[in-house]
Amino acid sequence: MTTGEREEGRVVLSCLPVVMMAVVTVVDLTAGPEVGFLPLVSLGPAFAGLIGTWRRTALIGVVALLLCVGLGAYDGLFGTRRGYTAMASVVGVTAAGVTAAVMRGRREAELASMRSIAEAAQRVLLRPVPRSAGPLQVAVSYTSAVAEARIGGDLYEVVASPHGVRVIVGDVQGKGLAAVETAALVLGAFREAAHDEPDLVALAARLERSVAREANGEKFVTVVLAEVRVEERAAVLLNCGHPAPMLVRSDGCVDFLRPPAYALPLGLGTHGGEPPRSYRVDFAPGDQLLFYTDGVTEARDADGTFFPLEERAGLLKSPEAEAAIEALREDVVRHARGPLHDDAAMLLLRYR
Template sequence: MATAERQDSRTVLVWLPVVVMAVVAVVDLTAGPGVGFLPLVSLGPAFAGLAGTWRRTALIGAVALLLCVALGVYDGIFETRRGYTAMASVAGVTVAGVAAAVTRGRREAELAGVRSIAEVAQRVLLRPVPRSAGPLRVAVSYTSAVAEARIGGDLYEVVASPHGVRVIVGDVQGKGLDAVETAAVVLGAFREAAHDEPDLTAIGARLERSVARELNGEKFATAVLAEVRADDRTIVLLNHGHPAPLLVRHDGSIDFPRPPAYALPLGLGVHGGDPPMPYQVDFAPGEQLLLYTDGVTEARDGAGDFYPLGERAAGLLKETDAQAALETLREDVVRHAAGPLHDDAAMLLLRYHRH
């Protein structure tokens, strides 16, 4: 929808110079030379400089200048200074419009370069997750709160390790490039630890050390870690101050398996407190676990009400494809917010597929 609106706005700006000059010409011919509408022909190249290239702006300026001369001759105003003043106005605005178009073109090229770098950064930081891992089908959704951004402060990863499928979903403090830096630290440590460490407790401790060492206690990240082993029919969770996952049972019932005790987020271990304790939850074939960030549950509608995830998540049972089910849920969150989200929203869906 936003893309269509931007396309419509650009189409209006493209045709606006021609329409404006045509209107000025008609009004000038109708009202006569005494009204003094002729200098308004310069609005053509002025509007052209807003959206067109410098070549198109110069072309519109040349057309405006010819139109000014034709109308000036028809009105007979070249016998006074008015005709030459109108031509000077059109020429001056054309030069200014060309200069503005050149500057805007350079900035757009720079922005395109920055976006391409951001896309590479996203592929490195938030790599595509596997569609299947062990007994699981996996789907992921990420919606950035920053317009046109494709990366932000939420993170996720799925690693098929010798110890089982390890998963992380997290939300780092802050926004922008600082948040991306923190997310990179957490993901880098998790990807390495997920292959090496024997259990989630050791992975969590390793993440805590990495975040504390790299960020000097100035940043933190909430995160929930999960581990699924083949034929175990349980999932092990480790929660570092993150919203509890959502579990969809066979019969469509919803549960939010909460930790026995809440622990501090990653990076705040230096302030004391007990480390998080892992806990097991029954997880059988045909059931689904949704890990998400608070950008989902804190999405507000026009009345200020939060998104009712527990009520809407039953829709995950309606789609046979995991990615299609998660995309339907994401669209529902966006509709509830009735506009851009105020925080990044990441969701990762795990479907226990086979025995």
């Protein structure tokens, strides 16, 4: 549901109490006291409690009570058992609506507090990447599957190291706070090791030790590491079980940079498998490298069709890298026609 649709729904609900009381009034005046519509005036405060504040709900309740007294007098029911029953129903429903509004307000305040904390955690965990590094333009996009949290287990970082511009994009197994904790561990280790380790193989080994030591085999992280060597017009990649980055050449040709052999995700090194091996690709002016998590390629439409990333590579033609990746993100959301079922992170490197 879009923001406009949510706002439209709130407006409809806010008008509903008045509409319901007006309808009950018209029907009661038309049908007469024999039909017994008078207690339905309590629908006003009942619907008010669904969305309004407790003050607005109480105000609607007072209006409903006055309306009930007026209609009861008009119908000749004021002072009778039916009249008292109708007024009692209005008072009881109003009290219940006020209570519900108070409890809902407290929950909304707690949720707003959690969101602000999550946003602060996101700024620390996924701090803004540099918009440029030498001749490289950098842009990122992150869409969390958990709207209330706004953060999840996907991670990314760009570090200008003595060995070149180094990049990591990864996806932690699972969701929630445990995934965020593991993502913070990997990013912390990467930010330090990116300056120290001479090559990506040594960097991956250091990350593996960090994850294995802290996660105890209970978590694993798929990552792709990259080192852009501008003077050589090349990029060196190392893939640990992560989706292959997409390379868009200056002439529009698209290639997915699959490794000669995938290494196991971080945290599973004790299980054997292929050792991490780096591989080199040409990366020249005009080229673009898109790193992403599986939340992008596994986004499905109503028919279960996966997002066709290769077919959408043309969306990256915008002169500005940030506009290009935002256009691609919006296309992913349109394809899914609603909230994504998994976190989706993208990082674009553009060689200007």
